[in-house]
Amino acid sequence: MAVYTEVSDAALAEFLAAYDIGTLLSCKGIAEGVENSNYFLHTTGGSFILTLYEKRVQEQDLPFFVGLMEHLARRGLACPQPIRDRSGTALGRLCGRPAALVSFLEGVSLSSPGPEHCREVGVALARLHAAGRDFAMVRANALSVGSWRPLFEQAGGQADSVSPGLTERTLADLAVLEAGWPRDLPGGVIHADLFTDNVFFIGDALSGLIDFYFACTDAFAYDLAVCLNAWCFDARGSFHRDMATAMIAGYESQRPLEPAEVEALPMLCRGAALRFMLTRLVDWLNVPPGALVKPKDPLEYDRRLTFHRQARSAADYGRAA
Ligand SMILES: Nc1ncnc2c1ncn2[C@@H]1O[C@H](COP(=O)(O)OP(=O)(O)OP(=O)(O)O)[C@@H](O)[C@H]1O
Ligand SMILES: N[C@@H](CCO)C(=O)O
Numbered sequence: 001m002a003v004y005t006e007v008s009d010a011a012l013a014e015f016l017a018a019y020d021i022g023t024l025l026s027c028k029g030i031a032e033g034v035e036n037s038n039y040f041l042h043t044t045g046g047s048f049i050l051t052l053y054e055k056r057v058q059e060q061d062l063p064f065f066v067g068l069m070e071h072l073a074r075r076g077l078a079c080p081q082p083i084r085d086r087s088g089t090a091l092g093r094l095c096g097r098p099a100a101l102v103s104f105l106e107g108v109s110l111s112s113p114g115p116e117h118c119r120e121v122g123v124a125l126a127r128l129h130a131a132g133r134d135f136a137m138v139r140a141n142a143l144s145v146g147s148w149r150p151l152f153e154q155a156g157g158q159a160d161s162v163s164p165g166l167t168e169r170t171l172a173d174l175a176v177l178e179a180g181w182p183r184d185l186p187g188g189v190i191h192a193d194l195f196t197d198n199v200f201f202i203g204d205a206l207s208g209l210i211d212f213y214f215a216c217t218d219a220f221a222y223d224l225a226v227c228l229n230a231w232c233f234d235a236r237g238s239f240h241r242d243m244a245t246a247m248i249a250g251y252e253s254q255r256p257l258e259p260a261e262v263e264a265l266p267m268l269c270r271g272a273a274l275r276f277m278l279t280r281l282v283d284w285l286n287v288p289p290g291a292l293v294k295p296k297d298p299l300e301y302d303r304r305l306t307f308h309r310q311a312r313s314a315a316d317y318g319r320a321a
Contacts, residue, residue, distance in 0.1 A: 003029040003030075003037045003038075003039075003293075004036075004037045004052070004054045004055075004288065004293070005037045005052045005054070005094075005095050005096075005097050006095075007027075007037075007039065007050075007052070007094060007095055008095075011094060011095050012024070012027060012050075012094070015092060015094045015099065016041075016043075018085040018086060018087070018089075018092065019083060019085045019086070019101065020045070020085075020086060021041075021043050021045040021046065021048060021083065021101070022043040022044030022045030022046070023043060023044045024041065024042075024043050025042045025043055025044065026040075026041070026042045027039050027040070027041050027042075027050075028040045030049075032197055033197070033211075034283065034293055034294075034295065034296060035054065035055065035056060035057070035213065036051050036052060036053050036054050036057065036213065037051070037052040037054060037097070038050070038051050038052075039051075040104070041101070046103075046104070047103075047104035048083060048101045048102065048103060048104055049080065049101070049102050049103075049104055050094075050099065050100075050101055051099065051100055051101075051102065052094055052095065052097040052098070052099045053097060053098045053099065053100075053213070054097065056213075056214075056279075057098075057213050058142070059098045061139055062091050062098055062100070063091070063137070064137050064139045064215070065212050065213055065215060066082045066090045066091060066100065067135070067137055068132070068135060068137070068189060068212055068215055069081060069082055069102070069212055070082060071131075071132070071135045072128065072131050072132065072135075075131035076131070077127065077128060077131050077209065078105065078207060078208035078209065079105070079208060079209050079210065079212065080102035080103050080104075080105055080208075080210055080212075081102060081103040082100055082101070082102050083100075083101040083102060083103065105200055105207070105208040105210055106200070106202065106207060106208075107200025107201055107202050107207035107208055108200060108201060108202075109196050109197045109198070109199060109200060109201070110196055110199075110201055111196070113196060113231060113243070114243070115242045115243050115245070115246035116204060116246065117201065117204070117206075117231075118231050118232060118243040118244070118246045118247040118250065119246040119247060119249060119250035120201075120204075120205070120206040120250060121194065121199055121206065121227055121231060121247055121250065122224070122227070122246070122247040122248060122249065122250025122251035122252075122253075123206075123250040123251070123253060123254055124199070124206050124209060125191070125194060125223060125224060125227055125250075125251055126250075126251045126252075126253075126254030126255040127254055128189070128190075128191060128209065129188060129189070129190070129220045129223070129255060130254065130255065132188050132189025132190075133188055133189075135188075135189050138217045139215070139216045139217055140216060140217060140218075141190075141192065141216040141217070141218040141222075142216070143192070143214065143275055143279065144218060144222075144275075145177055145178060145181040145271060148174060148177070148178075148271075148274055148275060148278055149174055149178070151278040151279065151281075151282055152170055152171075152174065152278055152281075154282045154286075155278075155281050155282055155285055156285070158285050159281060162281060162284060162285070162298060162299065163299055163302060166281075166302060169302070169305070170274070170277075170278075173270065173274050173305060173309075174274070176270070177267070177270060177271050177274060180267055181267065181271060182219070182260070182263075182264035182267055182268065184260075185219035185220070185221055185222075185258075185260055185261055185264060186219065186220055186221075186258060186261065187217065187218055187219045187220055188217065188220065189215060189216075189217060190215065190216060190217070190218050190219070190220060190222065190223035191209065191212065191214070191215055191223055191226075192214040192215060192216055192218065192222075192223060192226060193211060193213075193214040193215075193226065194209065194223065194226060194227050194230065195230040195231075196230060196231060197211075198210050198211040219261075219264075219268070220255070220261070221257060221261035221264060221265060221268055222268050222271070222272065224247075224248070224251055224257075224265075224268075225265065225268035225269040225271070225272040226272045226275075226276075227247060228244050228247060228248075228269055228272075228317060229269060229272050229273050229276065229301070229304055230276075231243060231247060232244040232247060233300075233303075233304050233307070235297075235300055236303065237300065237302075237303025237304050237306060237307065239304075239307050241317075241318040242318070244317050244318040244319075245318035245319070245320065248314075248317065248318065248319045248320075249320070257314075257319075262314045262319065263313075263314075265313075265314040265317055265319070266308065266311040266312060266313065266314070266316065266317070269308050269311065269317065270305065270308035270309065270311075273301045273304040273305050273308055274301070274305065276301045277298050277299075277301035277302055277304075277305065278298075280295070280296045280297065280298035280300075280301060281298040283295045283296070284296075284297075284298050
């Protein structure tokens with residue numbers, strides 16, 4: 001359960017007093033997620049998510065995330081809407097943390113998605129990229145290739161205690177990725193963390209996207225690579241080609257990939273897998289005492305890396321030639 005900061009009744013009442021959202025009926029810590037503290041609030045005015053921003057979220061980036069959610073919603077994308085208080089402010093402080101309220105989005109995330117869901121995710125991702133094109137703010141990707149070696153150093157030489165040989169494998173991946181990371185690909189606003197728990201469905205129809213707190217300005221095809229990793233492999237690391245083919249086709253039904261993006265896909269997928277292996281590794285080795293959180297397994301991404309290391313072309317990811 002991701003609750004790093006416990007919110008007292010008194011602190012919550014004082015925070016909510018600034019908003020016109022009615023009377024509080026219930027407040028529950030949310031069992032999913034690893035990054036921030038999230039509470040589900042039910043008031044006489046509706047349902048809301050209260051987020052207290054923790055560890056990886058930099059306070060100076062919050063106006064980007066809030067502005068982006070507002071921008072995407074104006075462009076018709078179903079995503080949480082920041083709630084402004086009576087003074088027009090969407091960002092407050094609670095229990096010493098930056099905090100915000102957003103609207104509750106209906107829908108459920110899928111535990112066993114199929115190719116048809118992957119196709120919808122591809123379509124939604126391309127629409128997100130299109131909707132973000134005229135968003136004026138820029139935020140560099142703080143978790144791109146330049147951050148991976150320092151992240152690995154944060155693991156403090158303990159990688160082999162998690163899996164024998166992980167240090168050697170990671171150093172080899174870092175060398176390849178740092179030397180060959182693609183630059184100058186088409187880019188703009190990307191989600192950068194569009195995992196299954198951040199996509200909601202009602203029945204088989206995609207109903208909305210949440211969790212924009214890694215969103216940034218980077219290559220569109222890197223976002224697709226994140227999704228291919230998150231949706232098209234199982235926990236054992238087996239690649240599901242039919243799901244990847246459907247996802248890429250869904251994406252390209254809205255925005256065909258350029259030749260340079262197709263060429264770069266294996267490297268982007270390998271980099272995306274390393275990014276999630278590394279953040280998971282650091283979190284695995286550093287669970288804060290008293291935090292209600294279940295760290296995610298870094299080895300799921302170590303296993304995906306075995307696939308990426310032997311992939312040679314986009315065809316290996318199921319893209320139709
Ligand atoms: N706007 C929303 N509407 C409905 N449910 C939400 C909303 N925001 C968050 N949730 C619920 O809270 C959970 C955790 O939210 P979120 O994914 O933003 O947390 P996180 O700690 O940033 O997680 P992650 O590990 O995915 O980065 C979600 O899986 C979802 O169940
Ligand atoms: N989606 C991430 C957690 C949030 O960064 C993961 O599964 O590792």
